[in-house]
Amino acid sequence: MLRSVFGLLFLLAQPVFADPLLECSDAGSQVEVGECVAKDEERVEAALAAALGFAMDAAEELDKATGRSAAVSALEAGQTAWEAYRAEHCAFVGATYGGGSGTGIAIRSCWTKLGRARIDELMRYAG
Template sequence: MLLPGKIMRFIFALTSILFAITAQAQPSPPAQVECDEANQILIKACLTKLAPQAIQDRKSAQTATRAMMKNLDRATGRPEAFAAFKQSTRTYEAYRQAHCAWIGKSFAGGSGAGIAELSCQIDLDHARANELSRFYVQ
């Protein structure tokens, strides 16, 4: 049986968890929508400005998640979560490179190939950062 103080702490903890889940950042719009410019030169310039922030957001999310996985391993005494996260990160990076290269190649050498590939990288980095943010409170 929970005592009144314990009930309040339980309700507070549950409310905090639910708030954290529902308060996640909204996904970013696709990069090409955000860079809706008049011509390919302006689109490429816009995407080139967006790319470093997308990379930084992904790396920040990876750093926070890495720390949580290390703490989890320490708390459980089982070195599994951090190793699995490292493998996940390597696999994501290989997927990002291969998938976005394919997107670029699907333009058959056309002038939009570089734009499509860069847009793909930005979108995947945003998605990865959003996915990882589910594991920590910002």
């Protein structure tokens, strides 16, 4: 439980914005914007790993309390499905750039946006 509280405080300390590309639009050149978006993605990935850990802890506690193994396996399956969705959806977003120079930035921004949404969802169940 204490871990969840500290994790939640960590996640809440992270800036939450609607669009990673807009957050980095003042960074300067396209290269600098790309670096800014990449750093944003790294922070979100770290927070996502923490949120998944908290949700997994809660699922394990639930399974232990109920004598079942449904919560952990459901969370694992859901996470695998979500990761596949994010990869494919963000590939689609990148494809809409027609191979232009902003493709990588668009893909990273997509990963960040979907990652933030997943963090919010996981933290609802993080005990």
